[in-house]
Amino acid sequence: MTDITPGLLMIIASGFVPYLPHHLRQIFILIAIAFSSVSLTAGAGMHWTINILGQELILHNADNLTLPFGVVFHLAAALNVVYGWHERRPVEHTAGLAYAGAAIAAVHAGDLITLFIWWEATAITSVFLILARGTERANNAAMRYLLVQVASGVLLLAGACLYWREAGSLSFDIMELGSLGTWLIFVAFGIKAAFPFLNGWLQDGYPEATIIGTVMLSSFTTKLAIYAFARGFAGTEYLVWIGAAMTAFPVFFAVIENDLRRVLAYSLNNQLGFMIVAIGIGTELAINGAVAHAFAHIIYKALLFMSMGAVMYRVGTANATELGGLYKSMPLTMIFCIVGAMSISAFPMFSGFTAKAVIMKAVGYEGLIYVYLILLAASAGVLHHSGIKIPYFTFFSHDSGLRPKEAPMNMLIAMAIASVFCIGIGVMPTTFYQILPYNLDYQPYDASHIVGQFQLVIFAMLAFTFLMRFGFYPPEIASTVLNSDWLYRKFAPFIGKPILTVLNKIAEGANTVLISFAIQIMARILYIFKHPVMGPVTPGPAAIALLTLLMSVLFLVNIL
Amino acid sequence: MSNLNQHLRKMGNYASLFLVFLGILLIISEFFVHRHGEIELEDLPIFPVIYGFSASIFIVVVGIVLRRILMRKEDYYD
Known part of the structure; x- marks a missing residue:
């Protein structure tokens, strides 16, 4: 079995x-x-x-x-x-x-x-x-x-x-x-x-x-790819820089995206970057970090998508412009969403903290200072769009006038279980680390690390508060933000359509020429059939044509 | 202004004050905790404070610039 x-x-x-x-x-x-x-x-x-x-x-x-x-x-x-x-x-x-x-x-x-x-x-x-x-x-x-x-x-x-x-x-x-x-x-x-x-x-x-x-x-899908990289390309240096780029770029897009499920898709992309960096480093510590992060990430990302899904199920939208003030109507969903948000933001006592700490340690250990600083900034960025933007614009911000019911019981149970895992992994790192591929003797909870992490996340939150209070934070606007899919949704058709039109014209022209040739050949063949060669008489045009054809074939065979 | 909006405003004020209080506590804690990071730069006094705050501002500023370049109407692809 x-x-x-x-x-x-x-x-x-x-x-x-x-x-x-x-x-x-x-x-x-x-x-x-x-x-x-x-x-x-x-x-x-x-x-x-x-x-x-x-x-x-x-x-x-x-x-x-x-x-x-x-x-x-x-x-x-x-x-x-x-x-x-x-x-x-x-x-x-x-x-x-x-x-x-x-x-x-x-x-x-x-x-x-x-x-x-x-x-x-x-x-x-x-x-x-x-x-x-x-x-x-x-x-x-x-x-x-x-x-x-x-x-x-x-x-x-x-x-x-x-x-x-x-x-x-x-x-x-x-x-x-x-x-x-x-x-x-x-x-x-x-x-x-x-x-x-x-x-x-x-x-x-x-x-x-x-x-x-x-x-x-x-x-x-994406975590399968992470596994595949960990198995096939661990220690490939390109991955370090690709991963660093992955952590950084989606953060900017997430800030201006209005569809909150799309914001989560950007943040998913950013989280994959952390794992890719670790796989690129490829040491036992780093691979442990990548796997730990993938494990924790699957659960807290699912939790965040679940909470947005629950909101969407009740109100029919996940657009920030149409949401707000739902904390009273959907308090449990709000709590679970905040658990997911705190996990992805790597608050101490939540799963993101214990998982990401291993990656950061591996990056620091290898002396990759620039990569480390990019990941640190990306961590602040994650906090911004997944940690704050998602719960803030959904459950707080302003009164959207929506008064939905709480999420269905089955959704709440699933979110509760996911939350328990998020907190469980956060508070019991040693147990969690036992499932990792290599032995890991690491304790993320020391005073230095806890204070440092709190300083990072709290001051990132204060930056958000500062920007909101003084009106600098970009307002949510119902819009489309161009992404790399623009290349095949707009750019390729834009370039490809004229080329295809020209090629089509050429093909049509060639077709016309070929058809006219074929018509002429058919006409000749019909003529030969209608004028068969008859007896020892002066050869008519059909006989001459047939003779010419035979002579041509013989000539060709001869020279070949 | 609706009741809920008033509530939200109040909550926002309290949350902001609480964050400021936490921030002050965390800066003070630098004097009591020997904080050290994974890289040397991180060992500088209140490095995570400055980096966390400035990185967040930077991300939003870049986001605002990016919006001018990449934002299109909602039905752009339709």
């Missing part, structure tokens, strides 16, 4: 989900997740391999790196089931279960082909979470999302084939960046990890998904 790839049972079970009645369906999904998680107890090693066309595919590979991702992916999948319990339509539950299963199976892939299969499966299953929204805008976003995700898979497959030729192995293990194959794999991972300029799909697609869908999406 434990040899079966974790996640596979979830994918199989998803086939039954649409046929089950509402409550039974949710229980069935939870049972499927529980059964799937049993495979996590298999321990380190290769537990399931198959031979296809002379290639050994490793379907279930487990080690210290797969375990934390396996655990947190199962946990996130279960939380999503509780959060979406009220939803009677089966589409999100079916897609969500298969999507989570595919991500979990991908984490346990021991070779690049198996990884590719599950990599693409995450794309195909997750797109239904956007399509389920049912609006034209969501459908368009879903198609763009799918194109980008499938492109990532195609690059991965091409890279895997080249890598197989170069290295003679398909094994998914540490790779050295240099050959075309490894670069293609690197870019494929980079698309899913939302590298700068490859990130447009994330902020474009996630906020267009359904309420439950966005929570599900936030947990798996």
